[in-house]
Amino acid sequence: MNLFQLILKQMRQRxxxxxxxxxxxxxxxxxxxxxxxxxxxGATLFGQTDYGYEILVGAKGSPLQLTLNTVYNIDRSPGNxxxxxxxxxxxxxxxxxxVRLAVPTAVGDSYRGxxxxxxxxxxxxxxxxxxxxxxxxxxxYRPGRSYQMAAGxxxxxxxxxAVIGSDxxxxxxxxxxxxxxxxxxxxxxxxxxxxxxxxWTVVGVLASTHTSADGVIYISLPSFYCIAEHGTGxxxxxxxxxGKNIKExxxxxxxxxxxxxxxxGTTKPAGDxxxxxxxxxxxxxxxINLTLPKEVWGLSAILVKARAPxxxxxxxxxxxxxxxxxxxxxxxxxxxxxxxxxxxxxQVLLLISLLVTxxxxxxxxxxxxxxxxxxxxxxxIYRALGATRRRILTLxxxxxxxxxxxxxxxxxLAGHLIGAAGSSYLEATIGESIHWAVVQPEELAYLxxxxxxxxxxxxxxxxxxxxxxxxxxxxxx
Amino acid sequence: MxxxxxxxxxxxxxxxxxxxxxxxxxxxxxxxxxxxALTGTSGLGKTTLLHLLAGILTPDSGSIVYELGGRxxxxxxxxxxxxxxxxxxxxxxxxxTHHLLPAFTALENVLLxxxxxxxxxxxxxxxxxxxxxxxxxxxxxxxxxxxxxQQRVAVARALANRPAVVLxxxxxxxxxxxxxxxxxxxxxxxxxxxxxxxxxxxxxxNLAAQLPQSLDLAQVNRISRxxxxxxxxxxxxx
Numbered sequence: 001m002n003l004f005q006l007i008l009k010q011m012r013q014r015x016x017x018x019x020x021x022x023x024x025x026x027x028x029x030x031x032x033x034x035x036x037x038x039x040x041x042g043a044t045l046f047g048q049t050d051y052g053y054e055i056l057v058g059a060k061g062s063p064l065q066l067t068l069n070t071v072y073n074i075d076r077s078p079g080n081x082x083x084x085x086x087x088x089x090x091x092x093x094x095x096x097x098x099v100r101l102a103v104p105t106a107v108g109d110s111y112r113g114x115x116x117x118x119x120x121x122x123x124x125x126x127x128x129x130x131x132x133x134x135x136x137x138x139x140x141y142r143p144g145r146s147y148q149m150a151a152g153x154x155x156x157x158x159x160x161x162a163v164i165g166s167d168x169x170x171x172x173x174x175x176x177x178x179x180x181x182x183x184x185x186x187x188x189x190x191x192x193x194x195x196x197x198x199x200w201t202v203v204g205v206l207a208s209t210h211t212s213a214d215g216v217i218y219i220s221l222p223s224f225y226c227i228a229e230h231g232t233g234x235x236x237x238x239x240x241x242x243g244k245n246i247k248e249x250x251x252x253x254x255x256x257x258x259x260x261x262x263x264x265g266t267t268k269p270a271g272d273x274x275x276x277x278x279x280x281x282x283x284x285x286x287x288i289n290l291t292l293p294k295e296v297w298g299l300s301a302i303l304v305k306a307r308a309p310x311x312x313x314x315x316x317x318x319x320x321x322x323x324x325x326x327x328x329x330x331x332x333x334x335x336x337x338x339x340x341x342x343x344x345x346x347q348v349l350l351l352i353s354l355l356v357t358x359x360x361x362x363x364x365x366x367x368x369x370x371x372x373x374x375x376x377x378x379x380x381i382y383r384a385l386g387a388t389r390r391r392i393l394t395l396x397x398x399x400x401x402x403x404x405x406x407x408x409x410x411x412x413l414a415g416h417l418i419g420a421a422g423s424s425y426l427e428a429t430i431g432e433s434i435h436w437a438v439v440q441p442e443e444l445a446y447l448x449x450x451x452x453x454x455x456x457x458x459x460x461x462x463x464x465x466x467x468x469x470x471x472x473x474x475x476x477x
Numbered sequence: 478m479x480x481x482x483x484x485x486x487x488x489x490x491x492x493x494x495x496x497x498x499x500x501x502x503x504x505x506x507x508x509x510x511x512x513x514a515l516t517g518t519s520g521l522g523k524t525t526l527l528h529l530l531a532g533i534l535t536p537d538s539g540s541i542v543y544e545l546g547g548r549x550x551x552x553x554x555x556x557x558x559x560x561x562x563x564x565x566x567x568x569x570x571x572x573x574t575h576h577l578l579p580a581f582t583a584l585e586n587v588l589l590x591x592x593x594x595x596x597x598x599x600x601x602x603x604x605x606x607x608x609x610x611x612x613x614x615x616x617x618x619x620x621x622x623x624x625x626x627q628q629r630v631a632v633a634r635a636l637a638n639r640p641a642v643v644l645x646x647x648x649x650x651x652x653x654x655x656x657x658x659x660x661x662x663x664x665x666x667x668x669x670x671x672x673x674x675x676x677x678x679x680x681x682x683n684l685a686a687q688l689p690q691s692l693d694l695a696q697v698n699r700i701s702r703x704x705x706x707x708x709x710x711x712x713x714x715x
Contacts, residue, residue: 001585001588001589001591001592001597002592002597006589006592009580009581009585010580012580013580377576378578381576381578382589382593383533383561384531384533384564384570384572384576385564385565385570385589385590385593385594385634386561386562386564386565386566386593386594386638387561387565387593388557388558388561388562389557389558389561390558391561391593470533471528471533471534474528474533474572474576475524
């Protein structure tokens with residue numbers, strides 16, 4: 001009968017107490033491991049240094065809000081910026097030498113809770129001519145990673161077509177060839193949804209990216225502006241920006257729409273509602289003829305890749321000094337967010353879980369101390385059979401260590417299960433998952449620390465056992 | 478194996494703080510393969526003497542020398558860890574009450590006796606239990622065994638390390654007459670089998686008479702004699 005068998009015997013002898021102590025260790029370690037995973041994966045998820053583009057341009061306001069909204073498709077958009085800024089970035093002599101590529105996005109609508117992002121085919125590396133863009137103009141959402149089509153094709157820039165993320169079919173039931181109508185904003189439970197009239201047809205499905213893009217529906221920018229409320233809203237915003245009379249601007253837009261509607265070969269969309277002015281017609285080929293002037297088009301953000309690293313700061317400086325927009329490096333924003341919020345929060349959580357671990361160690365101490373008090377005769381028998389004091393000390397300390405190890409291993413598993421649950425939640429909410437199954441070196445170091453603390457906790461009862469008088473306990477009955 | 482005790486003294490501290498001498502034995506000797514009954518009334522210090530001989534207690538003075546394989550070891554002078562190891566390897570101890578561990582099976586109790594002596598011989602442990610008539614109950618825990626069977630397991634455990642000497646402290650004290658005879662016979666047979674010297678403490682003179690030799694503690698321990706009759710005494714084996 002070796003030492004290990006003896007320890008297991010001792011533990012089985014007081015199984016309830018042993019299991020409860022193991023449970024207390026499990027809780028402490030599970031919590032700490034979950035925090036360690038959160039900390040590590042949070043840094044990986046939010047603290048990454050490269051997004052494939054260096055600058056996010058959006059409405060002035062919170063850089064974090066802009067980044068969360070644009071990159072992770074959560075939170076509200078901080079507001080609109082004029083579409084003309086996008087054109088400036090591409091064509092203005094001031095910006096053009098600094099910009100390698102720019103991709104505009106506009107958000108505000110949803111379908112069954114999933115976000116619609118209006119953009120140009122450039123996001124999927126299709127040029128204005130419908131052909132793939134050259135290598136140096138490829139848009140990458142992460143360094144070296146572009147969106148790939150799993151099925152179908154990229155939407156036409158001027159049609160009511162959509163490309164869906166890889167999780168959309170699972171999340172909403174939409175599939176290739178289906179038609180859908182967008183919902184205004186994100187209605188709360190119980191709220192009557194405001195469903196827009198236009199109908200988009202799904203023409204493509206993206207390959208999985210394991211990013212929030214997997215849960216997004218992409219449509220073309222012009223089709224986004226065809227939504228009546230969007231046109232009216234944009235006109236109003238433009239009027240306010242320019243200090244114009246809103247009614248006059250609206251009347252002008254209506255006259256232009258009337259003119260467009262009378263163009264031979266075009267039709268007003270079916271089911272049109274006269275109460276809401278439409279800003280487009282659709283030709284026989286399904287092409288949108290948008291009457292809303294580009295001057296009033298708004299964007300939620302522009303994703304910009306600079307021509308060279310040295311131009312990034314200049315570009316951001318120029319944009320930030322203008323009236324229209326802010327420009328930020330999303331990697332820097334997320335690093336700051338992680339450092340100031342997530343990092344400190346996880347540090348506090350880590351401290352709490354360490355305290356829980358210490359409490360668990362104390363429970364080991366109390367549990368074994370009580371058992372030693374109740375096992376004086378048993379220890380005396382061990383001694384009478386030839387066990388040295390040191391052997392008894394080792395036996396008790398190893399029992400404590402074994403409880404720490406079992407609780408620690410179970411806690412490690414529990415922590416990773418919490419990580420798995422967190423990963424599922426993140427995937428459902430922002431479309432990003434974490435590597436919950438990977439055991440980090442610091443977790444193993446922590447586990448080693450837990451076993452060490454447990455052994456040290458066992459030292460107190462072990463010393464009591466060490467001092468057990470043999471003869472007295474053998475005689476006493 | 479031989480055991481030589483010289484000027485062995487041990488006293489305890491009474492609750493009132495005074496010293497109470499319990500053992501004062503000028504000389505006592507046991508030879509190889511002897512089977513000796515140590516008799517005496519209650520309170521004479523029989524158990525204390527066995528504890529001293531086993532190294533469970535240390536004497537205040539005197540020596541306890543074991544001669545094993547031509548090597549002398551005075552366990553009274555051994556540091557405690559070595560004394561524990563010596564006990565585990567060379568001394569088998571049968572307690573008055575069996576002192577089996579309740580969570581361990583009969584076989585595990587015997588194996589436990591071996592493990593602290595640095596051995597592991599499952600076959601020998603099984604053989605011992607078969608010899609004491611418990612071959613069918615190897616996996617039984619003490620609670621499932623009768624008192625007589627429990628004491629037989631304790632006998633097997635004491636013999637597990639093939640000790641040079643077996644110290645048995647009233648091993649039949651809790652047994653009825655038939656069981657007492659059977660257990661005594663087992664102890665004697667097994668001691669003969671492993672060539673161990675046996676020192677068996679009993680207050681039962683009939684039981685003591687069954688052993689080839691006996692020793693009255695009252696004759697060897699000065700403390701049991703009246704203070705006025707403090708003449709030198711010596712251990713004599715009948």
